[in-house]
Amino acid sequence: MRKLFILFITVVLSSTLLFAQETITAVVTRTKHNPAVIDDLVTRGTFHFKQPGRMCMIFNDGKEKLLMDGSSFIMINGEKSSVAKGKEANHLELLQRVLQNILAGEDGMIDNRDPDMQITRQDNIIRIIPVNTSAKATRRMMFTSFTLTVDPVNSGLTSMCMNEKGGNYTQYDFSGYIFDEIIDDEIFNSGIR
Numbered sequence: 001m002r003k004l005f006i007l008f009i010t011v012v013l014s015s016t017l018l019f020a021q022e023t024i025t026a027v028v029t030r031t032k033h034n035p036a037v038i039d040d041l042v043t044r045g046t047f048h049f050k051q052p053g054r055m056c057m058i059f060n061d062g063k064e065k066l067l068m069d070g071s072s073f074i075m076i077n078g079e080k081s082s083v084a085k086g087k088e089a090n091h092l093e094l095l096q097r098v099l100q101n102i103l104a105g106e107d108g109m110i111d112n113r114d115p116d117m118q119i120t121r122q123d124n125i126i127r128i129i130p131v132n133t134s135a136k137a138t139r140r141m142m143f144t145s146f147t148l149t150v151d152p153v154n155s156g157l158t159s160m161c162m163n164e165k166g167g168n169y170t171q172y173d174f175s176g177y178i179f180d181e182i183i184d185d186e187i188f189n190s191g192i193r
Contacts, residue, residue, distance in 0.1 A: 023183045024049040024103060027176040028057055035167040047174060053100045054188045057172065067190050068096045074190045081190065084142070090114055095128055095146050102126075102150060102157050124152045141165075 028047040033040045045059035055068040065076040073084035073092040084092050094110075094117050102108045108126045112119050118131045128146040147161040161171040 022051050022180055025178045025181050025183065026174045029173045029175075030057070030059060031171045031173070033167075033169050033171070047172075048183050048187055049103050050183050050185075050188070051104075053096060055096065055099065056188050058187070065190070067188060068092070068099075069188055072190075076190060091117055091128075091130070091141070091143065094119070098126060098128060098146075098148065099157065099160070102148065102155070105155055107155070108148065108150060124150045126150065 024047075026047045028045050030043045030045060031040050032043075043059045043064075045057055045064075048054075048056045048058070053069070057066040058064070063076075063078055065074070067074040067076070073089055073096075075082045075084075091114070094112065094114050097110050098108050098119065101110050107121065109119060109121055116130055118127075118129050120127050120129075126148040128148075130141065130145070143162050143164055145163045147163065148157065149159040150156065151158050156177065157174055159171060159173045161169055163169045
């Protein structure tokens with residue numbers, strides 16, 4: 001019985017610590033869906049996470065990047081870059097905090113200080129949805145909601161879907177995690193001055 005208990009504790013601790021790493025790298029498959037287009041646009045890239053909260057997804061040999069660092073949210077597409085500001089930045093900051101929580105081996109549920117956003121978890125699905133937003137605010141929102149799927153076995157992030165207006169969405173599927181790999185800080189550089 002004692003050996004069984006020790007084995008159980010070892011499995012629980014190892015699955016909890018699996019994602020509580022200093023750095024995480026993974027393969028990410030991005031699927032862009034638009035109901036007006038027959039085929040989805042699918043691109044493979046890499047995901048990088050470095051404690052305490054620097055995240056980067058890179059596609060097309062570095063021509064496209066999605067960066068999250070503290071309260072900075074930058075999307076780079078070729079020579080163009082977009083920086084989230086205002087209320088949209090608040091919603092992305094909330095998403096980043098949930099992602100950090102999951103990648104640290106937690107359940108993804110955080111203390112939500114944004115009264116305009118609601119976080120719910122049912123089984124292995126976490127949803128972040130706007131509540132009590134005006135029609136004007138809804139029109140300006142880039143994303144209508146976020147859906148995160150967590151692996152029920154090891155609590156790792158398996159997918160993230162950023163839902164947009166009109167049935168459009170961008171889904172990111174994560175696989176092939178590598179832990180505590182050396183990640184150069186330059187990878188998180190946006191190039192924006």
